[in-house]
Amino acid sequence: MLLEKVGSVMVVGGGIAGVQAALDLANSGYYVYLVERSGAIGGSMARLSKTYPTNDCSM
């Protein structure tokens, strides 16, 4: 068993929520394992053409 707290976080799910959480943690000094079941991150948002209410491109 390790003695000290581990400075890494596992994020399960590579959709927009998982990606945002991973970025905030990595940018704050933690090692992040972003675990995604499919072959690429992006999740449900990758299927959207545009997002409301700004009609910005979802990609």
Add this chain to the structure above:
Amino acid sequence: MPLTSVDRIQGELGQFHVTLREHPRYVDSQKCIACGECAQNCPERVPDELNEGINERKAIFLQYAQAVPLKYQIDADHCQKLRSGKCGICEKICPAGAIRFDDIERLISLWVGSIILAPGHRTFDPSGVRTWGYDVFPNVVTSIEFERYLASSGPTEGKLVRPSDGKEVKRLAFLQCVGSRDYNKASHGYCSSVCCMTSLKEAMIALDQVEGLEVSIFFMDMRTHGKGFERYYERARSRGVRFHRCRVHSLEPANEQGDIYFRFITDEGKQAHGEFDLVVLSVGMEPSRQGVALAESLGLHLSGDGFSVTSSFAPVRTSIPGIYICGTFSGPKDIPQSIIQASAAAAEAMIPLADARYSLTEQPESAPGRDIRGEETRIGVFICHCGSNVASVIDVEALAEYAATLPQVAHVERSLFACSEDSQQILRDLIVEKKLNRVVVAACTPRTHEHLFQETLKSAGLNEYLFEMANIRNQVSWVHAANPEAATAKARDILRMSVAKVALLEPLDPVTVTVNPQALVVGGGVAGMVAALGLAEQGFPVHLVEKSGQLGGNARHLFQTWRGEPIQDFVDQLVTRVKEHTLITVHMRGQVTQAEGFMGSYRSTITKPHCTTAMDHGVAIFAMGGQAYKPEEYSYGQSPRILTALEFDKLHLVGDERIKHGRDFVFIQCVGSRVPERPYCSRVCCTHSIQSAIALKDEEPGRNVYVLYRDIRSFGQREELYKKARELGVIFINYDLHQKPVVRVQDADLSVVAWDHVLHDPFSIRADVVVLAAAIVPHPEVRDLARIYRIPVDEDGFLQEAHVKLRPVDFASEGLFLAGLAHYPKPIEEVVSQALAAVARATTVLSNRRIELDSIKARVNEAACDACALCLDVCPYHAITMEPIADGEAKQRIRVNLTRCKGCGICQATCPKDAINVGGFTYRQLSAQVRAALS
């Protein structure tokens, strides 16, 4: 870690032992250059999941064009080689030798301090319900399929044609609540929260694409309760989208051409029917199978709907310390809510691990790169084929030959994808091997890829500003695809310009700011207190400024959340924790009166009675809150029995006679909300009134309780309350903005006159108490603070975030963040989430000792400058000042504050002496580029 799933989680907060299962990709990610040769030649066709199976992909495929990582994968269920040993074409054809048919599953073992679960949702599948006809009629599609029809990357390249015969769609209908708010056909009682807006968006995009398109939306309640949504709804109305408040029973074929027919009830209560070319089922969300399995394996509490359950006061915490959740795993929500929760989960995950920060990573150190003084100029030119994006139009070989003839070019290299990992390695090696000291990449746009190449330069020891990108894709091959010869000539011109400029580029020194680890939080309500605690618990000192003499804000007036959790206990605990925390300084009756500075180094003046202090801080979080609108309508103020919702709550709680003995109660919704003066929804009032109505009925079932509403917006799992209220006999009466109810006060009698939209007659309801669901308006302090920090407010007076969708807690000005009602009306669990999200966003700044800024800054050539000071006045960032050359000297000189300067170049354009220049864009460099263009 793509293609990976979680096998097992053991241990506890600080020390979780995780076993992961990495599934085989059958393609070596290190080698794959995503050229697409494999998929082009693969004989096996498979329905494409990205496009909901509307078209096909191959058995070796890329999930989508912008996939990260951009690597192909083999679908083992469909690959002939993997199934039967035959084929193997991709292996023979792959130019990178990346195919690995012998790839195997691997188990990975990790130690992590905390865990965030974001497994998402899945879309409701309407197959099998005959009345919708989804799998019967080809011209009935789901809203996700429709999204793909609208997408330029979709199966029809954005052309809106219908599936059965490719006919252009002229008559389009959306049916709302398919798989949501429906126990009969879907066994989902909850509202999916996003589908109303999704349909509005799809309707608007479709209207842009097809001239003369007729769009009808069939709905029960339009739930446009988010920021900016109500205006969007109004825009859709004004563009002619027709709205019918009616749930359609069943769809039928209209004829043999594939048109769809259905009957519906009009707003006037008359039966009508319509024929449509295409019908879109606005499908809702369901818990994902993986999410449910994960929750079950960990023993996390799930609601009856299968979504993860959390407390409103700790919205991203699970029952296991150290495991947090975010996104649609805990219930349907839209993108900004998911992002807010994601940052909140990041904050919760990092707070207990504060001691272990940087134990496994290092703070990025800035390095100026190798000293190139005295070196002869040696330019490397890298030409990217971008798969076939560039190479199918531009003669890249000829371009490379031409590049080699340009002055000072020492090496020319072509690659299929200059951005791939192996190409980066080649670029790195060549910089060292060929002693290159300037680099031009002729490829796509610097907006997306400049940073990547600059990082590669840095890793090769070269200053990253010795770099230029020539955009031969967006500006050449894409726009001149029909004329390859002219395109190649233009590519030569653009490349020549870049080479001419890069030759004159100089290394730019890193510009860094020392980060002050203190934070300022404005507002001592729930949002402000949660934010202050989140930062203080990580060891960052916080100054909390509260205008009033009491902490707690609006939450002091609230008694329970929509789930019935007691709010006062929570607020009391927060106040105690804030007061007791040694790193939090509370400035009661304080006000920020002045501020200056930039990310990492702000100075704000806090004015309190009898004292004023200046305080330095690295970041600030604004949580000034909102307040209740004071109604001027519905005879408010003319009778002690016409109350706002907050007044009602208090009287109800203390057992006031008016309520205790009242028999007839009328709630009027949207008082001050969704009106021309305030065209936004206050998000919480429907649920609040329903909750009060339920309480009144629970106490005394014989009471008559009426709710006069425009749309009931009990979004998400709140829908359960709406159902309960109806079951208890609360009477819901719809009214229209143009026929608002009238409250009559006659002596001691109260009555409410509303319009019966079926009988077309007014009718009167006797009332003992009338409750007005008053709007939430921004706190007046929002405007003052916005002026002081030069941050924007929206047209309704709320703080305007950097991006309504993707950056919901940031401002465009870095180092400043927002949370709570100052941003938009929201319930308490969303306030807590947003405050925690602000903590995570602020920590990305505070956790750095120094922050590196862009080095493209104005610099003064003192030999040429005569200190005329013209540049001072034009600088929009107040970055330029005058100061004496030496102490006591009368002669002045110009100084640029590099941290404030944004490199806009206005000073450079103004200076008559060419004495101030922006690094990387000096007159000399730009004119060399222009001369090259003209040569």
